[in-house]
Amino acid sequence: xxxxxxxxxxxxxxxxxxxxxxxxxxxxxxxxxxxxxxxxxxxxxxxxxxxxxxxxxxxxxxxxxxxxxxxxxxxxxxxxxxxxxxxxxxxxxxxxxxxxxxxxxxxxxxxxxxxxxxxxxxxxxxxxxxxxxxxxxxxxxxxxxxxxxxxxxxxxxxxxxxxxxxxxxxxxxxxxxxxxxxxxxxxxxxxxxxxxxxxxxxxxxxxxxxxxxxxxxxxxxxxxxxxxxxxxxxxxxxxxxxxxxxxxxxxxxxxxxxxxxxxxxxxxxxxxxxxxxxxxxxxxxxxxxxxxxxxxxxxxxxxxxxxxxxxxxxxxxxxxxxxxxxxxxxxxxxxxxxxxxxxxxxxxxxxxxxxxxxxxxxxxxxxxxxxxxxxxxxxxxxxxxxxxxxxxxxxxxxxxxxxxxxxxxxxxxxxxxxxxxxxxxxxxxxxxxxxxxxxxxxxxxxxxxxxxx
Amino acid sequence: xxxxxxxxxxxxxxxxxxxxxxxxxxxxxxxxxxxxxxxxxxxxxxxxxxxxxxxxxxxxxxxxxxxxxxxxxxxxxxxxxxxxxxxxxxxxxxxxxxxxxxxxxxxxxxxxxxxxxxxxxxxxxxxxxxxxxxxxxxxxxxxxxxxxxxxxxxxxxxxxxxxxxxxxxxxxxxxxxxxxxxxxxxxxxxxxxxxxxxxxxxxxxxxxxxxxxxxxxxxxxxxxxxxxxxxxxxxxxxxxxxxxxxxxxxxxxxxxxxxxxxxxxxxxxxxxxxxxxxxxxxxxxxxxxxxxxxxxxxxxxxxxxxxxxxxxxxxxxxxxxxxxx
Numbered sequence: 003x004x005x006x007x008x009x010x011x012x013x014x015x016x017x018x019x020x021x022x023x024x025x026x027x028x029x030x031x032x033x034x035x036x037x038x039x040x041x042x043x044x045x046x047x048x049x050x051x052x053x054x055x056x057x058x059x060x061x062x063x064x065x066x067x068x069x070x071x072x073x074x075x076x077x078x079x080x081x082x083x084x085x086x087x088x089x090x091x092x093x094x095x096x097x098x099x100x101x102x103x104x105x106x107x108x109x110x111x112x113x114x115x116x117x118x119x120x121x122x123x124x125x126x127x128x129x130x131x132x133x134x135x136x137x138x139x140x141x142x143x144x145x146x147x148x149x150x151x152x153x154x155x156x157x158x159x160x161x162x163x164x165x166x167x168x169x170x171x172x173x174x175x176x177x178x179x180x181x182x183x184x185x186x187x188x189x190x191x192x193x194x195x196x197x198x199x200x201x202x203x204x205x206x207x208x209x210x211x212x213x214x215x216x217x218x219x220x221x222x223x224x225x226x227x228x229x230x231x232x233x234x235x236x237x238x239x240x241x242x243x244x245x246x247x248x249x250x251x252x253x254x255x256x257x258x259x260x261x262x263x264x265x266x267x268x269x270x271x272x273x274x275x276x277x278x279x280x281x282x283x284x285x286x287x288x289x290x291x292x293x294x295x296x297x298x299x300x301x302x303x304x305x306x307x308x309x310x311x312x313x314x315x316x317x318x319x320x321x322x323x324x325x326x327x328x329x330x331x332x333x334x335x336x337x338x339x340x341x342x343x344x345x346x347x348x349x350x351x352x353x354x355x356x357x358x359x360x361x362x363x364x365x366x367x368x369x370x371x372x373x374x375x376x377x378x379x380x381x382x383x384x385x386x387x388x389x390x391x392x393x394x395x396x397x398x399x400x401x402x403x404x405x406x407x408x409x410x411x412x413x414x415x416x417x418x419x420x421x422x423x424x425x426x427x428x429x430x431x432x433x434x435x436x437x438x439x440x441x442x443x444x445x446x447x448x449x450x451x452x453x454x455x
Numbered sequence: 456x457x458x459x460x461x462x463x464x465x466x467x468x469x470x471x472x473x474x475x476x477x478x479x480x481x482x483x484x485x486x487x488x489x490x491x492x493x494x495x496x497x498x499x500x501x502x503x504x505x506x507x508x509x510x511x512x513x514x515x516x517x518x519x520x521x522x523x524x525x526x527x528x529x530x531x532x533x534x535x536x537x538x539x540x541x542x543x544x545x546x547x548x549x550x551x552x553x554x555x556x557x558x559x560x561x562x563x564x565x566x567x568x569x570x571x572x573x574x575x576x577x578x579x580x581x582x583x584x585x586x587x588x589x590x591x592x593x594x595x596x597x598x599x600x601x602x603x604x605x606x607x608x609x610x611x612x613x614x615x616x617x618x619x620x621x622x623x624x625x626x627x628x629x630x631x632x633x634x635x636x637x638x639x640x641x642x643x644x645x646x647x648x649x650x651x652x653x654x655x656x657x658x659x660x661x662x663x664x665x666x667x668x669x670x671x672x673x674x675x676x677x678x679x680x681x682x683x684x685x686x687x688x689x690x691x692x693x694x695x696x697x698x699x700x701x702x703x704x705x706x707x708x709x710x711x712x713x714x715x716x717x718x719x720x721x722x723x724x725x726x727x728x729x730x731x732x733x734x735x736x737x738x739x740x741x742x743x744x745x746x747x748x749x750x751x752x753x754x755x756x757x758x759x760x761x762x763x764x765x766x767x768x769x770x771x772x773x774x775x776x777x778x779x780x
Contacts, residue, residue, distance in 0.1 A: 131595050131615060131616075134574070134592070134594050134595050134613070134615075134616045135616060137618075137632040138616075138618055138632055138633070138634040340596065340614060340615070340638075343571055343572060343596050343615075344615075346572055347572070347595075372617075375617070375634055376634070395637045395657055395658065397614070397615060397617065397637050397638045399615075402657065402685040403637050403657035403658070403685070439685070440683065440685065441685075
């Protein structure tokens with residue numbers, strides 16, 4: 003145990019040192035010399051320490067330092083000959099998606115679990131990847147991060163960065179914040195929503211300069227519905243959590259169920275707790291009894307109750323949604339389409355699994371790199387035009403090349419249906435065809451969108 | 456032994472010898488997930504032997520006189536050397552970490568392998584089994600490795616950077632880099648040495664470069680009624696010795712495209728198994744063999760009739776095919 007604690011501490015201090023070094027050097031480059039908060043050091047992961055912990059950490063740290071050095075020196079050398087395109091990155095000090103939701107109750111108290119799920123490490127990998135375009139794109143790339151309190155501060159930060167000439171921004175924030183910032187910023191800047199899945203961002207709250215690399219909730223619900231239909235699990239019992247977000251999730255699932263012909267036999271509201279007087283709402287025997295269903299769908303943004311649902315249901319039925327089979331933009335376990343290479347690069351860089359949030363930020367960087375290299379320009383209007391053109395095909399290691407839907411600026415993409423350690427299926431599933439692009443069997447179609455650019 | 460001897464003899468003579476040598480007629484298929492190479496008789500299509508190799512066997516290449524078949528055992532970070540006469544692994548060569556695709560120079564002196572996780576290319580001297588150069592920063596996920604006909608340069612594809620990097624393997628230097636289509640996978644140089652063709656897996660196309668100036672000359676797109684654009688994912692090539700016809704495997708489209716090299720016109724599409732990747736022509740070019748990664752078999756294609764005449768089950772996820780004839 004002592005060894006674990008020691009190597010964890012060593013890693014922490016060295017990683018922080020590496021981060022500081024990287025930040026310090028980044029200042030030399032001069033391109034957007036902004037003091038970004040250092041990347042959060044990843045606490046040691048228990049299993050990573052089993053043998054020769056220090057040696058292994060040592061090599062990881064060395065790699066980090068080398069990465070930082072090569073990145074910075076490469077950029078510095080390049081800065082003299084070629085311009086550097088700096089991309090802004092914004093997130094929140096307090097983000098309920100990372101602070102409150104989805105962390106396992108054991109991990110909350112754990113000193114070894116990695117609970118950092120922010121998208122920033124994904125953006126760093128993305129920067130590393132697109133920097134290799136320098137020889138053909140004739141430009142370098144850089145990232146600068148600001149972590150702020152709320153939408154107004156984010157809008158102000160973007161305004162300040164724009165004065166420094168930054169025109170492209172990655173945002174990692176909840177949907178309502180993204181909506182407010184995008185509205186306030188207006189056009190003249192290109193924003194990437196990397197993590198917010200809210201359907202409203204692709205409908206009423208859409209903005210012509212706001213691009214979504216995160217899939218929408220509708221896309222994920224459609225993916226699930228396709229899976230249930232392909233399994234002939236037509237009858238669905240819906241368990242709905244107490245948060246407003248849970249009600250929105252259920253609405254999105256209802257839309258998918260209607261579209262693909264599933265039968266929601268009952269919708270029941272649950273409340274986490276152990277109060278015997280509220281057993282109809284907190285006891286799974288009551289919640290899942292006296293109903294006909296092939297499968298149980300759980301809407302639980304908080305995520306803690308959902309953990310108890312698989313094997314807690316009365317009928318021998320699988321669980322989908324927030325537990326059991328979970329639709330995701332990305333999962334570390336996928337073995338096809340070059341995904342293991344991306345995941346391997348991420349793990350070597352950050353020492354943890356690559357998550358959906360990371361993928362959203364990584365692919366936003368890839369999109370920018372692709373548009374700059376192919377469009378042969380870093381000018382905002384040219385890049386934006388390329389993003390909107392159907393010529394864009396970003397290679398994002400999920401199979402098909404991806405581009406944005408012209409009616410919502412949503413990145414077309416497959417959705418993974420994941421168990422704890424496997425991608426059980428990838429949507430669109432075989433047999434679900436669209437007249438032009440099978441990826442458009444997922445999410446809000448042109449004819450049903452309420453987005454007006 | 457043979458390899459050492461081979462080096463003593465002039466390369467021109469070697470080629471003659473190789474051309475005259477009567478091969479076994481065996482078809483060799485590397486099975487990525489089974490850690491084996493399946494050996495199949497070229498006329499009866501019966502499985503002769505399943506050779507155990509290192510982990511994740513992928514690309515395979517002959518030595519200069521075709522007495523040895525080299526197999527990239529990616530997870531074991533090495534190249535296994537199979538003796539064609541005994542069908543045994545008789546040695547290994549270093550080729551950096553996780554070697555995936557490699558090529559051998561026409562004289563048989565060096566091999567060049569892509570190391571996709573390290574964004575590197577490793578150059579190995581075959582006779583001494585030593586690493587000669589490591590070329591760094593060849594783009595993210597380097598894959599395709601193709602020697603020019605004169606053996607002086609190598610074209611490297613970078614899957615994630617969407618470029619072809621031209622290197623001098625003898626000096627270990629990067630000479631140039633060219634943006635091509637999306638997710639470039641493998642390449643082939645036309646026998647006259649004039650053109651380098653590269654598949655763009657997610658671009659659904661082949662980009663043609665001038666093999667000497669590296670200028671983009673043309674792009675071939677594939678389309679056929681009933682094939683979805685996004686399923687057209689070209690990967691590998693086989694090209695006839697006269698340089699007239701190229702076969703391009705189209706991945707998830709489950710077809711091989713037949714291309715007239717001179718006019719760059721697609722003449723035909725041949726139905727195969729699922730997710731067709733690797734391809735090799737028999738010496739008389741009457742047979743084209745392709746690997747079907749998602750149906751764990753190979754298709755034997757009659758090149759005159761342009762139709763698959765047989766499929767043979769092999770191991771899991773067949774990757775590359777080579778024919779000894």
